Amino acid sequence: xxxxxxxxxxxxxxxxxxxxxxxxxxxxxxxxxxxxxxxxxxxxxxxxxxxxxxxxxxxxxxxxxxxxxxxxxxxxxxxxxxxxxxxxxxxxxxxxxxxxxxxxxxxxxxxxxxxxxxxxxxxxxxxxxxxxxxxxxxxxxxxxxxxxxxxxxxxxxxxxxxxxxxxxxxxxxxxxxxxxxxxxxxxxxxxxxxxxxxxxxxxxxxxxxxxxxxxxxxxxxxxxxxxxxxxxxxxxxxxxxxxxxxxxxxxxxxxxxxxxxxxxxxxxxxxxxxxxxxxxxxxxxxxxxxxxxxxxxxxxxxxxxxxxxxxxxxxxxxxxxxxxxxxxxxxxxxxxxxxxxxxxxxxxxxxxxxxxxxxxxxxxxxxxxxxxxxxxxxxxxxxxxxxxxxxxxxxxxxxxxxxxxxxxxxxxxxxxxxxxxxxxxxxxxxxxxxxxxxxxxxxxxxxxx
Numbered sequence: 001x002x003x004x005x006x007x008x009x010x011x012x013x014x015x016x017x018x019x020x021x022x023x024x025x026x027x028x029x030x031x032x033x034x035x036x037x038x039x040x041x042x043x044x045x046x047x048x049x050x051x052x053x054x055x056x057x058x059x060x061x062x063x064x065x066x067x068x069x070x071x072x073x074x075x076x077x078x079x080x081x082x083x084x085x086x087x088x089x090x091x092x093x094x095x096x097x098x099x100x101x102x103x104x105x106x107x108x109x110x111x112x113x114x115x116x117x118x119x120x121x122x123x124x125x126x127x128x129x130x131x132x133x134x135x136x137x138x139x140x141x142x143x144x145x146x147x148x149x150x151x152x153x154x155x156x157x158x159x160x161x162x163x164x165x166x167x168x169x170x171x172x173x174x175x176x177x178x179x180x181x182x183x184x185x186x187x188x189x190x191x192x193x194x195x196x197x198x199x200x201x202x203x204x205x206x207x208x209x210x211x212x213x214x215x216x217x218x219x220x221x222x223x224x225x226x227x228x229x230x231x232x233x234x235x236x237x238x239x240x241x242x243x244x245x246x247x248x249x250x251x252x253x254x255x256x257x258x259x260x261x262x263x264x265x266x267x268x269x270x271x272x273x274x275x276x277x278x279x280x281x282x283x284x285x286x287x288x289x290x291x292x293x294x295x296x297x298x299x300x301x302x303x304x305x306x307x308x309x310x311x312x313x314x315x316x317x318x319x320x321x322x323x324x325x326x327x328x329x330x331x332x333x334x335x336x337x338x339x340x341x342x343x344x345x346x347x348x349x350x351x352x353x354x355x356x357x358x359x360x361x362x363x364x365x366x367x368x369x370x371x372x373x374x375x376x377x378x379x380x381x382x383x384x385x386x387x388x389x390x391x392x393x394x395x396x397x398x399x400x401x402x403x404x405x406x407x408x409x410x411x412x413x414x415x416x417x418x419x420x421x422x423x424x425x426x427x428x429x430x431x432x433x434x435x436x437x438x439x440x441x442x443x444x445x446x447x448x449x
Contacts, residue, residue: 155239156309196336
């Protein structure tokens, strides 16, 4: 992207000052003397100072103003990302203590260390920043934890209450016992939920369908009410994405942060600055600490109820909740639910293809039958040469006896005035209703009534 045009536009738009003609004509040695003197670091190492300088450069606020924003807990300026970076780049407490003692040498310090001098005057700076950051993140933490608890609890209740899913399990057990009759797996009283996903592994003799497709077809045709289990287990998918371990860690972290905030507020010294609103905004004005504790207590109670529901589910389906995680159990159920829906769709497509093939076969057979009938019905009278009168008469008699003569279309009349000659010889041998004529125009014998 480098180009002179780009640099020219930047210079024109963001130049801090415009040099006069006199300044432009100044000698080089004078320009050299006006360069900013680089100050040496006294407390911070170069890497820490550089990172802190980059962070401060993104603020574009005076150091005193940054201090006041923190004291006032001004959430219109303070953001989550800003506080995270500040906590990360903030010098150690020991370094801040040393910098606080260098306030008389403020002008001789590098900019990152000047910021350290200003910010070191804030009492309990790091706990204060962590508490404000927790306040900004609290709603997001609740929104991350609460839906997971609700989803697992609802999924447990749905499984308990779904009579159609129970019927499906009964049908699967019946089919499985019938197929396994005579083997060591026959006459089973139950099976593990994880086996549901293995129904697709058993294929029919012709390899055209699986046991899962068979069960889906049976339910569709004979037990349509069982198909409603798909809509009765709507929270299973969300529950399958919940990690009980992560959920537990998030709640423990939240409890730890609330407890730490409560302790900090109890031991927090009286404000030494009129702008210091930390205690007021955390307790008196907005009751954040109290509200956070109440929210957490509700979440903890919901989580306890969720764990109890899952334990009851383990008793209901006969598995150990401590060995099979929430994510694993509901993951198997969700996979089966998805595979069952897919099997229903594939059955429908297979039936449509079979019906299409059946119709095509019937259409083909009908066409062949009509063709054969047409061939039989369209058998025409063979007429030989003009002198072969015996063959002609034999053909006429055969046509009359078979009835083919009655189904022949009358040929179109010839244009003009053709001559007809009745042959009395043939007339005497024909029936009284038919005579033969010789058409001089086409040189052929015709049959007429």
